[in-house]
Amino acid sequence: MNMLAFQPMNLNAIADNFDISRPAVSQQIKILTECGLLVIRQQGRERYCEAKFEGLKEVADWLEQYRKLWAERFDTLDGLLDELMAAPKKPRSGKK
Amino acid sequence: MTTKNETILTAEPGKQELFITREFNAPRELVFRTFSEPELVQRWLGPCNMTTKIEKMEPEGGAWRFIHTDEHGNAFGFHGVTHESTAPERIIRTFEFEGLPEKGHVVLECVTFEALPNSRTKLVIQSVFRSVADRDGMVNSGMEHGARDSYAKMDELFEELLQKA
Numbered sequence: 300m301n302m303l304a305f306q307p308m309n310l311n312a313i314a315d316n317f318d319i320s321r322p323a324v325s326q327q328i329k330i331l332t333e334c335g336l337l338v339i340r341q342q343g344r345e346r347y348c349e350a351k352f353e354g355l356k357e358v359a360d361w362l363e364q365y366r367k368l369w370a371e372r373f374d375t376l377d378g379l380l381d382e383l384m385a386a387p388k389k390p391r392s393g394k395k
Numbered sequence: 396m397t398t399k400n401e402t403i404l405t406a407e408p409g410k411q412e413l414f415i416t417r418e419f420n421a422p423r424e425l426v427f428r429t430f431s432e433p434e435l436v437q438r439w440l441g442p443c444n445m446t447t448k449i450e451k452m453e454p455e456g457g458a459w460r461f462i463h464t465d466e467h468g469n470a471f472g473f474h475g476v477t478h479e480s481t482a483p484e485r486i487i488r489t490f491e492f493e494g495l496p497e498k499g500h501v502v503l504e505c506v507t508f509e510a511l512p513n514s515r516t517k518l519v520i521q522s523v524f525r526s527v528a529d530r531d532g533m534v535n536s537g538m539e540h541g542a543r544d545s546y547a548k549m550d551e552l553f554e555e556l557l558q559k560a
Binding site for chain 2: 380
C-alpha cells in the first residue's frame with residue numbers, strides 16, 4: 300500500500316518488489332481489492348493497481364467505533380472490579 | 396482511579412479474525428469471574444442505552460443467551476454455547492447475533508486471561524468469523540446499536556456499586 304500511495308503500478312512491478320511468488324502477490328492484491336482498498340485498471344495490455352484511501356478510512360472508522368464500544372464496556376468493568384476488590388470476600392451465593 | 400488502560404483492537408484487512416486486548420488492574424481470578432458469573436456479566440456487558448438481561452449462562456458445555464433491549468422496546472438477542480471454561484485462564488465459546496437476516500453467522504470466541512505482575516491481568520479476546528464479510532458486518536452492526544452515550548449510565552452504575560460495597 301505504501302508503494303502504491305505515490306503512483307499506480309502494474310502488477311509485474313509490484314511483484315518485483317516482493318520476495319513472494321507472483322500468484323501470492325496476486326492473492327494479496329485480490330484481497331485488498333475485495334476490501335475496497337485497491338482498484339485495478341486495465342490500460343492497454345497492462346493492469347495497473349491504484350490505492351483507494353477512502354476505503355482504508357472506512358475500515359479505520361468502523362474499527363474505531365467497535366473499539367470504542369469495547370473500551371466503554373471495559374471502563375464499566377474497571378469500576379466493577381474496583382468494587383469487587385474493595386468488598387470483603389463473600390461466598391458466591393451471597394453476591395446477588 | 397489510576398491511569399486508564401487502553402483497549403486495542405486488531406483486525407487486519409481481508410482476515411476472518413479480530414483481537415481485542417485490554418489490561419486490568421485486578422487479579423485474573425477476579426477478571427475471570429466478571430466474564431463467567433451471570434450477575435457480574437450483566438453489570439458491564441450491555442450498551443449503555445439499553446437494558447441487558449442474561450437469560451441463561453450455563454457452565455461449560457451449556458448454553459448462554461442474553462438480550463439487550465433499547466428504550467423503544469427493540470430487543471437484540473445473542474446466544475451461543477460455552478465450549479470450555481477453565482478458571483481462571485480461559486473461556487472458549489460460540490457467539491451468534493439473532494438479528495441477522497439468516498442464521499448460521501456464528502463466531503468462535505477465545506477469551507484468555509493472562510496474569511501480569513502486581514496483580515494485573517491481560518485480557519485477549521480472539522473472535523474468528525466464518526468469512527471476512529461476516530467479520531466486517533458484525534463490527535458494523537455492533538456499532539449501530541452499540542456504543543451510544545454510554546458513559547453517563549456507567550457512572551450511575553459505579554456510584555450504585557460503590558454505595559453497596
